[in-house]
Amino acid sequence: MFSHSPGDGTVWNVLERCRHPLATLFVIALAVRLIIMPLVSHDFDIYHWALVIENIQTGDELYGLDGYYYTPTWGYVLAFFSLIQDAFLWVDTFGLRVTELLPIEDLVFDDHMATATTIAFNMSLKVPMVIIDFLVAWLLYTLLMDMTGSRRKSLAGAALWLFCPVVIFMSSVQIQFDVLSALFMLLVVILLRKDRCFLAGMVLTTAILLKFFPAFTLFVLIGYVFVKHRGSGTAIRRLVSAAVGMVLMVVVLYLPTILDGNFMDSLFFMTGRLETQTSSGAFYEIGSFLLMAVGLIGMFVAGYRMFRTKPEDADKGLISNVLLSLTFAMFISIMPQYILILMPFLIIVMLTSDGRMRLAWIVVSAGAMLTVLVSNNIMLLDTLAACTGIVSPGWVAEMAVAIETVHIGGYTLVTILGALGGVIECLGLVFILLLYLEDAAGSRIPRIAGALSKLKRWDFNEEQV
Amino acid sequence: MVYTSDYTDYSADASLSDGILDYTVSADGSKVYSVVVSDDGGFAGIDRLYLYYDETYPSDYEAVDADVGAPKFDQLYYLEQVAGLLEFRGISDVRFVNATELGTALQSDIENGTCRGTGLVAVSGALPDTVYKGNADDPIFGWMNAGGSLYWAGNALGMNYATPEGLVPVDDYMDLFFGGDCLYTGDENKAYQEVSSNGYTKALSLMNNDVRYGVNTSMVGGDRACLGIGFESDKGYASICMVQQGEGMVCVFGGQLSNFQRYDMAQIIAAGLGPESELLEVVEGSVTRGSVSGTIDGLAGSDVSAYIYLGGYYPVYGKLFRF
Numbered sequence: 073m074f075s076h077s078p079g080d081g082t083v084w085n086v087l088e089r090c091r092h093p094l095a096t097l098f099v100i101a102l103a104v105r106l107i108i109m110p111l112v113s114h115d116f117d118i119y120h121w122a123l124v125i126e127n128i129q130t131g132d133e134l135y136g137l138d139g140y141y142y143t144p145t146w147g148y149v150l151a152f153f154s155l156i157q158d159a160f161l162w163v164d165t166f167g168l169r170v171t172e173l174l175p176i177e178d179l180v181f182d183d184h185m186a187t188a189t190t191i192a193f194n195m196s197l198k199v200p201m202v203i204i205d206f207l208v209a210w211l212l213y214t215l216l217m218d219m220t221g222s223r224r225k226s227l228a229g230a231a232l233w234l235f236c237p238v239v240i241f242m243s244s245v246q247i248q249f250d251v252l253s254a255l256f257m258l259l260v261v262i263l264l265r266k267d268r269c270f271l272a273g274m275v276l277t278t279a280i281l282l283k284f285f286p287a288f289t290l291f292v293l294i295g296y297v298f299v300k301h302r303g304s305g306t307a308i309r310r311l312v313s314a315a316v317g318m319v320l321m322v323v324v325l326y327l328p329t330i331l332d333g334n335f336m337d338s339l340f341f342m343t344g345r346l347e348t349q350t351s352s353g354a355f356y357e358i359g360s361f362l363l364m365a366v367g368l369i370g371m372f373v374a375g376y377r378m379f380r381t382k383p384e385d386a387d388k389g390l391i392s393n394v395l396l397s398l399t400f401a402m403f404i405s406i407m408p409q410y411i412l413i414l415m416p417f418l419i420i421v422m423l424t425s426d427g428r429m430r431l432a433w434i435v436v437s438a439g440a441m442l443t444v445l446v447s448n449n450i451m452l453l454d455t456l457a458a459c460t461g462i463v464s465p466g467w468v469a470e471m472a473v474a475i476e477t478v479h480i481g482g483y484t485l486v487t488i489l490g491a492l493g494g495v496i497e498c499l500g501l502v503f504i505l506l507l508y509l510e511d512a513a514g515s516r517i518p519r520i521a522g523a524l525s526k527l528k529r530w531d532f533n534e535e536q537v
Numbered sequence: 538m539v540y541t542s543d544y545t546d547y548s549a550d551a552s553l554s555d556g557i558l559d560y561t562v563s564a565d566g567s568k569v570y571s572v573v574v575s576d577d578g579g580f581a582g583i584d585r586l587y588l589y590y591d592e593t594y595p596s597d598y599e600a601v602d603a604d605v606g607a608p609k610f611d612q613l614y615y616l617e618q619v620a621g622l623l624e625f626r627g628i629s630d631v632r633f634v635n636a637t638e639l640g641t642a643l644q645s646d647i648e649n650g651t652c653r654g655t656g657l658v659a660v661s662g663a664l665p666d667t668v669y670k671g672n673a674d675d676p677i678f679g680w681m682n683a684g685g686s687l688y689w690a691g692n693a694l695g696m697n698y699a700t701p702e703g704l705v706p707v708d709d710y711m712d713l714f715f716g717g718d719c720l721y722t723g724d725e726n727k728a729y730q731e732v733s734s735n736g737y738t739k740a741l742s743l744m745n746n747d748v749r750y751g752v753n754t755s756m757v758g759g760d761r762a763c764l765g766i767g768f769e770s771d772k773g774y775a776s777i778c779m780v781q782q783g784e785g786m787v788c789v790f791g792g793q794l795s796n797f798q799r800y801d802m803a804q805i806i807a808a809g810l811g812p813e814s815e816l817l818e819v820v821e822g823s824v825t826r827g828s829v830s831g832t833i834d835g836l837a838g839s840d841v842s843a844y845i846y847l848g849g850y851y852p853v854y855g856k857l858f859r860f
Contacts, residue, residue, distance in 0.1 A: 126851035129545045129566065130625040137621045138614075138796060141606035158545050158566030164823040165569050166851040169744050171768075174729050177746075187744065187850055341606035 093227050094213055098206055101234040105205075105244045109198045110191050112452040114246035115176075116183040121247060122166040122193060125154045133328065135337035142341045144329050145282040146249050157196050166193045170458045172465035176451055179476045180484050184451050188458035194247070201243035204251045209234045211258050212416055216423060218265075219387065225423045232419045232433065238440045242409050245452065246444070250412035253283050258416050260286070261394060264296060265387055269310040273317025281325055284342065285413050288367055288401035291375025292393040298379065300386045363404050370400015391420050399504045406494045408440035418504070427530025432504045439496030446489040449475050547854035549845040558833040558843055560820075567825040568847040568854075573740045573808065574818040574833060577842045578762070580786070580811025582859055583686060584654040585630035586623070587642055588616040589661060594636050594699045597662030598691035601794050612660045612691070615794050619658060622803035626846070626855035636699075640667030643680040652785060653684030656806060660794055662692035663699040670698055671707035678713075682783025688806060690790035690798055693720050693750045714780070714787055716758025721751050721774040726792065728768035732775055737766040740819040741808055742850045745776050745801045747792025752778035762812040767791075767801060777801060779812040786812050808844040809857045817841070 123139035124147060134140045134147040157163045166189060173186035209230040216226035233239060242248040256279035263272035276293065279286040294311060301307040329338050374397035381389035395417035402410060418436075422429035450471040457465040478485040510524050547568070551560040562570045590613055603610040620631045634642055639657070646652045657680075668677040681687060695710030711718045726749040731738040746768035753773045754765040757780055765775030776791040788805060790798050818833050824847070846855035 122851055126848060126853055129848075129853045131545070132621065132625075138607065138618050141604070141608075154545075158826075162567050162825055164567040164825065165849050167849075169742065169850050171729070171731055174727070174746050174768075178727055337608070340608055 093223075094210070094230060097209070097227065097231055097234060101206070101209070102202070104235075105198075105202050105240060108240065108244045109195060109202075111456055112245050113189065113191075113194045113455040114448060115185045115188060115451055115454045118189045118194060118197070118247050119167065119185040119187055121150060121197060122189050124150050125157070126166060128154050129158070133332050133334070135329070135332070135334040135340075143281045143338050144325055145278060146252075148325070149249065149252070153197055153200060161192075161196055163190075163192045163196050165190050168458045170454075170465045173454060173457070173469050175469045176454075176472045179472065181447055181476065181486055181490075183447075184472070185454075188454040191455055191459050194455060197247045198244055201247055201249075201251055204255050205234065205239060205243045208251065208255050208258060208416060211255070211262060212419060215258070215262055215265075216420060219391075219420070219424060229419050229423050232422070233416060236415060236433070236437055238408060238437050238444075239412060239415065241441065241444055242412055246409065248409040248412075249282060250409040253279055253285065253413045254416055256282065257286050257289070257394070257398075257413055260289075260293065261390060261417075264293060264390065267300075267310070269297060269314040270317040273314035274321040276314075277318045277321035278325065281322070283410070283413070285398060285401050285410065288371045289374075289394050289397045291371055292378045292390065292397050295375050295378030295381070295393070296386055296390045299381050299383055299389070303383060367401040367404040370403075371397050373397075374400070388424065391417055391424070395421050395504070396508055399501050402501050403498070406497055408444045408493070408497070411436050411440055411497065422530075428507060428524070428527045429504065430530070431527065432500045432507075434500075435503060436497055436500030439493045439498070439500055441493070442496060443490050443493030446486050446493065449486065545853070547847050549847070549854070549856045551843045551845060551858040553836065553841055553843075553858075553860040556834060556836045558836055558841070559830070560833070560843065560845060561828055561830045562822075562824050562845060562847065563828040564824045564847060564854075565826060567823070569821060569823050569849045570829070570845065570847045571740065571742070571849070572818075572820040572831070572833065573737075573816070573844045573846075574820075574836060575808075575810065575842050575844070576815045576817055576838050577809060577811050577840050577859075578813025578815065579840050580809065580814065581653040581684065582809030582811075582842065582857055583628060583656040583806050585632070586628060586656045586658060586806070587632055587634045587639060588620060589636075589639050589657060589659040589665070590616055590633055591635040591639075591661075591665060593701055594661070594665050595663065595704055597697050597699070597704055598660065599793050610794060612794065615660050615799055616658065619799050619803055622799065623807060625853065626803060626807035627857065628807055636665035636667045639665060640676060643668055643676045643685070646685060647676070647679050647683050650683070652680050655684075656686045656688055658688045658802070658806075660689070660691045661699065663697040663704055664695070666698050666700045666705075669695070671695070671705075671710065671713070673713060678782065681785035681787060684784040686785050686811075687782075687787045688790070688802060689787060690792070690802065691750070691794050693722055694787065694789055712758070714782075715752065715756075716761055717756050719753045719756035719758075720789075721748055721753065721770070721772070721791070723772075725770065725772075728770040728774070728776060730769055732765050732767060732769040735764070735766060736816050736819065737810070737814075738768065740816060741766075741801075741804050741844075742846075742852065743767045743777065743801050743804065744850065745790065745792055745795060745797035747795065747798065748774040748776050749792050750789065751775055751791030752780060752789050754778055764810070764812045764814055766805075766810075777805060779805075779810065779814075781812040804846075804852070804855070807846075807855045807857060809842055809859065 127137040127139050128151050140147050167187050169187045176184040177186050212233050213226045213230040216229040243251050256275050260272050260276045297310050298307045374393040378393040398414040453463050453468050457463045457468045476486050546565045548563045560572050601610040669675045695714050697704040697706050726747050728746045728748045748770045751774040754763045757763045762781040765778045767776035769775050779786050779788045792798050841860050843858045846852050
């Protein structure tokens with residue numbers, strides 16, 4: 073129907089672009105998400121996002137009426153979603169309290185709500201999160217193209233992100249903002265590579281104030297700027313520029329909170345978690361501090377590696393060491409959604425090395441998915457039950473009670489499988505570290521080094537573009 | 538102050554003439570609304586509210602686990618939250634009082650005839666000795682008998698009273714407040730069905746289904762009017778119950794201190810319900826970036842009130858109209 077001739081103009085160019093393999097990936101990824109989004113939803117987290125938006129719509133600020141416990145960044149994002157809902161959408165009902173679902177609030181794992189958010193409300197938050205999915209995929213594609221020149225690798229990178237089950241779950245089911253963390257962290261790296269230190273500083277602050285894991289990459293990022301610009305003698309000037317960007321963004325993001333006198337309230341999530349861990353007994357307290365130490369050690373180790381990287385390897389070293397620092401940081405708190413921030417870097421390292429990191433991608437994803445599927449099980453259908461006649465709320469509650477009352481040796485099956493998911497996730501992270509330490513392990517632990525060397529390597533048929 | 542937060546604005550208006558209620562609801566955004574019409578049986582509703590809190594007096598409620606990362610859930614936080622929830626429901630005359638101030642305030646209300654329309658929220662688990670010492674002629678009873686409304690949560694009402702030195706148990710405390718042993722102190726705390734005798738649970742989007750320390754309306758003694766709403770256990774205990782005390786009432790919210798409980802508390806106070814309230818009509822609809830008007834006819838009686846709220850289970854606005 074459309075004939076191609078050079079200079080056909082905009083219409084042809086747009087169509088040509090739509091035939092791009094990346095567009096095909098996007099269409100398939102979107103189709104998968106469109107099927108999942110209305111059918112399954114996380115009850116607990118989305119209930120709280122609705123609560124935060126409700127509070128905002130009453131005219132309250134983030135930390136007045138109860139419901140928001142994070143640093144302010146995600147609250148601003150929710151406020152923006154609220155604005156969009158009010159100005160353009162027809163989301164008149166956020167959720168319904170379903171009497172038949174009440175028994176799910178009394179299960180051993182008690183993070184379940186009989187107040188099911190509506191499909192319309194869920195979609196109004198899921199769609200933006202899916203857009204962020206796609207933005208990350210596009211950034212991954214462009215970064216890999218820039219790094220490797222291989223369209224095949226770049227497409228593989230985008231696909232490994234878009235079809236990672238944890239990514240799909242967190243944006244299309246749970247609405248966890250770790251996809252946003254991944255986006256910001258990736259942007260920081262891209263901006264640094266392009267020598268936009270001021271902007272990188274601004275984005276890094278935004279990322280840190282969304283969730284704290286990016287803070288663990290700080291030494292790596294400083295090391296990169298230092299190594300890259302050591303020769304030109306401009307490293308300090310660029311670091312100062314980045315620092316100014318960071319401070320400026322702190323002021324921008326925290327100004328309303330400081331003016332309202334809610335600065336300490338904005339740290340609830342961090343201080344509350346710490347308090348929960350320290351009040352759970354000496355074992356948990358010591359364990360928490362040890363895991364925090366692991367994260368900090370990783371921060372220093374990765375930073376040190378970055379400082380020692382040769383200038384010509386700086387770009388590759390940046391990605392590699394960001395992954396290393398984030399991998400260590402994951403041990404501080406093993407939660408399925410947290411791994412999203414390291415996933416883009418894991419994918420890049422996988423595709424720019426011999427591909428053995430794919431095992432980590434599989435194992436980490438499998439562990440995280442086991443945890444989220446087991447802990448949410450049939451209750452992922454709460455919204456469907458509350459808003460449609462496809463399944464009945466009573467049936468969902470009965471099934472949930474049946475599933476969550478299966479006990480093995482004093483623990484529920486859900487608890488055991490959820491913990492197993494965490495262990496598997498940990499193993500995936502350990503595998504990442506082992507590949508980093510392969511050389512050292514080769515001389516000290518020959519058996520591990522031998523096993524690692526036997527893993528099949530990828531050999532991409534390079535298609536240079 | 539939150540970036541982009543000041544977009545939304547809501548309002549409602551209602552008038553009653555010849556048994557016909559005209560209402561208008563407006564919203565800048567998109568919201569469901571409910572018009573809950575009641576015959577309140579002469580209950581005055583609440584215009585001003587005391588929140589009792591005194592850190593020098595002992596409290597007697599169980600510690601509550603807060604959500605991960607959430608602030609500590611104690612009585613002060615609870616009360617501050619109730620005040621915030623009432624503000625966007627049109628009740629802003631709210632005052633914290635300590636034990637001494639409470640005693641003075643109740644006495645002043647009694648002397649000035651200002652008990653009607655005045656509420657007291659107490660979630661300390663034990664009333665202070667300035668208003669209650671386990672006797673029928675204590676100021677708290679005089680105040681309620683003259684029209685005051687006590688909103689209570691967190692423990693069995695009247696079981697102890699608090700002095701600065703400690704808690705003092707009271708015998709026959711249920712008789713004093715309810716005229717019979719009607720409070721639930723067992724272990725099966727959750728109710729999984731709505732109170733069936735009226736439609737207020739859905740009409741007001743009530744959420745708490747914990748009935749611990751709740752009232753069984755069939756066991757309230759004497760000729761006291763009472764109204765159970767919310768959720769009801771198999772044994773007949775309701776998550777919310779209003780029991781007449783002379784011209785006033787006591788309203789008991791079941792369960793440990795919780796978020797759902799305080800949501801219900803704010804909704805009940807704002808809706809102006811009393812022990813003789815009767816649900817006449819509920820109209821629900823949706824308004825999107827504009828106004829919606831409607832009428833409800835056939836409303837006989839002289840004690841008609843209409844509580845209009847927007848947002849359903851996620852309320853963002855509420856206003857009570859008394860006619």
